[in-house]
Amino acid sequence: MKHKEIIDKMSLEEKIAFCSGKSFWQTKDFSKYGIPSLFLSDGPHGLRKQVGENDHLGLNGSVRTTCFPTASAASATWDLELIEEMGNAIGKEAVKEEVNVVLGPGVNMKRSPICGRNFEYFSEDPFLSGKLGSAWIQGVQSNGVGTSLKHFALNNQELKRMSTDVLVDERALREYYLTAFEMAVKESKPTTVMCAYNKIDGIYCSDNKRLLWDILREEWGFDGAVVTDWGATNDRVEGFKAGLDLEMPGSKGRFDKEVKEAVESGILDESYIDKAVDRLLELIDRTTNTDKSIVDEDIHLKNHQLARKVAAAGGVLLKNEDKILPLKKDMNVTVIGELAKTPRYQGTGSSLVTPTKLNSLLDGISEYTKKINFAPGYTLGDYDNDDLIKEAVEKAKGCDKLILCIGLTDIYESESFDREHMRIPNNQMKLLKNLLNVNKDIIVVLVGGSAIEMPWADNVKSILHMQLSGQAGGLAAADLLFGKENPSGKLTETYPYKYEDVVNSSYFIKNPKLGDYLESMYCGYRYFETTEKEVRYPFGYGLSYTEFKYSDIDIRILDKYEIEVTATIQNIGDFDGAEVAQLYVAPQTHGAYRPVKELKGFNKVNLKKGEINKVSFKLDKRSFAIYSLDKGDWIVEEGKYYIQIGASCKDIRLEQVVELKGEKPVKSDCSEWYYSLKGIPTKKDFVTIYGEYPEYVPQTRGCYDMTSSIKEMKETSLVNKIMYKAMEKTIAKTNGGKVDYTNSRFRMIMDSASDNPMKSMPLFSPESMSVELAEFFVDTANGHMIKGLKKILKRSKSK
Known part of the structure; x- marks a missing residue:
């Protein structure tokens, strides 16, 4: 142990106490051993440092810091350098505020579009999430500040998140749900990993040795500290055995006595505690040597502009009929929608940031024209108000350009509860219907942190999706509307026509205490592409004011599975712009069941009008591999693989085949559903890939226990x-x-x-x-x- 000298001086009671928080946000300090306290703070898209009353849900005040776009918006940039720059900025604000560990990023998969916390997660794709998470971590940690990769693992719903038991087959676990965590651990070495509240296969994450030790440490080589989500401790003795180091926010010594008794009785070897203390002392070494001189005096001004840059790069142009955008400066515009005046720029819950300043869409538009006619049109509460609609309709009649700002309000997305549907509020729908009666040329600016049903999309001229774009999102939206910035954002999750099209919609959170993942790894585009089911907007989709031509795909095999792929991209339109070229691998081995294609590379390239440039991608064994249950390892099936490059998962522009040596393809011994994907998977199908499991039995009088609420x-x-x-x-x-x-x-x-x-x-x-x-x-x-x-x-x- 690196810190054996200090550990040998500490009593058993002191060591046990050290592994539990001192207060809501701080670890314990022991001045006689030279051990300082660490300050941990929420913050995937900005710091939520509390110095007064503390809470884990964003209820009480916090110091003013830059509110960057949430993960769902930032991920739409597909720009690793920009995400790292954002992480670096958050890290510098952490140095300024004397925060040692920033609790983020969240790389959980978006299993369902109605998970209430999807705005805090990057994507439905593990490769993209892993790359973005790694870039964010590298940016933050470059300042000597720690991070906490979360929520490990399978925290994919809010309802009963503290007690739900997730049942997932091994291949889906490895190939889909753990991949982003694995990539981030190996590529960026986060200082801590935060374990989730839920159970996996009957064992709470905080007690789960297979998860926290066998996979995280032994297989992936993680050498940092494992911290609980706030209040996620289940059994502290089992937690020590599993590799859990720090209990937060601390339990006022509730577990200390039973841990000591477990050591004295021989149930728990003291070495487990010593190793946890050693890892926490190493965490202190890694996060207490920051230099405040790296923080500029005008850091908040600079970061406000960076937040604007990130929001603009993540804005997704979903529709632009008749090239109605971009708008011209100094023109007359009518803006309708309370969200244009009262912006919704972040989600509700533990990530709630108190911004240094806040700009609305109206603020942004006023930088380009003073000829603005505004009407709220609706209330943020979903209540009918015919007077507001009447006023908006009158202003919409015969106006030059009509901008309508609509989307999800706070009650539709939040930590602690899931969405009930994917629609925007009824009062906004009623307003839109009335506006279409008098003006067909509507430009929609859409807000919301997760996928939205858009039955109205065919009836409007343009849709600019800003998601939850942070404190400068209003300025960024205007930059895009008026052409100062060319839209280059791409969706990082599928937008289906309706929620019922989602494979798990009929059983997601229906039995919230037992999350059986019947669909395996077939989430998002993996399901829709494999079934060829049409969607409103596919994964990776996003328009530009210019056009791009793809050509000259070239594949070089450097080693057995080491492959370099290049292609040429040319800007053939009338504007400078940026394109996200996406590489998908489509296996043709006809062995084990798997999605028809998966993202395995992406490259964002900036091109001036007429400019030509090459994009390159590196593929390796994991780009082609599946997890073998027999070998307990990753294998490549022998056969053909199509290498596809395109502008989205559906818009493939280039394709070439490679033939690889490997294991003989063998069809999986499982239900045919996992090959055909016809209909909805059943529990009978699921047991063929998972095995038998206990049925969910609703708790009733006489059967309640301490997991009941x-x-x-x-x-x-x-x-x-x-x-x-x-x-x-x-x-x-x-x-x-x-x-x-x-x-x-x-x-x-x-x-x-x-x-x-x-x-x-x-x-x-x-x-x-x-x-x-x-x-x-x-x-x-x-x-x-x-x-x-x-x-x-x-x-x-x-x-």
Whole structure:
């Protein structure tokens, strides 16, 4: 051990305590050993450093820092250098604010478009997410600041995220859900990895030795520290055995006694604790040597402009009929939509940043023309207001250019709960319908952090999708509308025609405590391309004001699986611009089931009007490999593979075949569904690739345990129903006194509190919810109130 000298001086109690947080955001310090405290802060798209009241949901205030575009918007840049630059800027702000570890990035897969936290994740594709995550980490850590790759692993829903048990077959786990984490660990060496709340195959991530030790450390070579998501600790003794180093935010010593007893009884070897302490001391070494001189005095001004640059590069032009865009300066424009005045620029929850400044779409447009006619058209709450619609319609009649800003409001996307559908609010749809009656030339500026149904897309002239574009997003949108910037963003997730087209739509979160991933790795374009099902906008799609010509694909085999691919891209349009050339590998081996194609390379190239340039890609064994269950390793099946280069997964411009040596292709012994993808997969299909598993049994009176929540138990318990109502009233007091489930803040807090497993309640509020009180609610729900009361009385007497 590197820090053996210090560890030998520490008592067992001190070592155990060191592996648990000192406060909500800080680790423990031991001055007598020269051990300082570390400050950890939320921050995938900007720091959320709290210095007053603390929370893990973005409820209380935080210091002002730059709010960059969220991951869903930043990823649409497909620009690794720009993402690294953004990470570097966040790292410098961390140095300024004396933050040691920034909690990000999130590289979880977008298994379903209605996961409430998709705005915080990069993509539905693991290769793209892995590359973007690596670039972000490298940028942040270049300043001597740490990062925390999250949420490891399979945190793909918000409902019951603290207790759901994920059942996934091994190939989907390896080839789809873990790949982005593996790439980021190997390519960028994050200082920490954050384990998720959920279970995998019946074992909580915080206790999961296979996940945290066998795969993360032994296979991937991770040498940093593993930290829990806030309150994700399940069994601290098993956590030490699994390789969990730091419990956050700390449990006020709740687990320390049982860990010490486990060591003294021989259940837990003290060496596990020593190794965890050693890794935490190394984390301190890696993150406490920053130099404040690297921070410019005008850092926030510079970063505001960088946020504008990232947002512009990530803006996706989905439609531009009759080349209605770009607009001309100083022209008359009518702008409709409350979101143009009151921007939605980030998601709700733990990533909520207090921006240094904020520019709306109206602010941006005013830089190009002062001839603006504005009407709100709708309220941010989804309520009908015919007067607002009437005013907007009057202003839309006969106007020169009509810009309509619509999209998802706060209640539609948030941490702690999932979306109910993929539509924009009804009042916005009603407004659009009325506007189309008087003006067909509508330019839509769309906002929202995840995929949206657009049945209205065929009826408008242009759609510029800004997603959640950060504090300077309004300026960036105007830059794109008026042609200062040429749109170059590409979608990083599929936009289906309707939610029902998604393969897992009929069973996603239907049994939230048992997440059976029946579809295996067939998510997003992997499903839609393999089934040839049409979508509204495919993965990788995005238009430009110019056009690009692809030619001259060339393939050089450097070694057995080391291949270099080049192609020529020419800007043949009328504007300077940038194109994202995407490389897909399409296997023709007819062996194991697999998607018809997968992204294995991309290259963003800037080209002036008429300019020609080459793009190059490097492929290796993993570009062609699948995970062999028999060998427990990656193999390449012998046969032909098409190398495809295009502007999206559907718009393939160049193709060439290579023939590779390898393992003899063998058809998988599984249900035919995984080859045909006809219909919806069933549990009967799933057991052929996963094996037998326990059926989900809804908890009822007599069967509740500490993984149950107040929300579940109130259905059969009067005491828990009273507690639930008390929670509503208490939380309502922080939201104007009203119980309002259409308020995103109220719903997020309420869902998080009432649906929290009872085992976790004492971790978040040990002063108001003891372990005994939590057990009382469970005992009462099971019909054993007296038993629960005796535990509380026993604790009171022992004090």
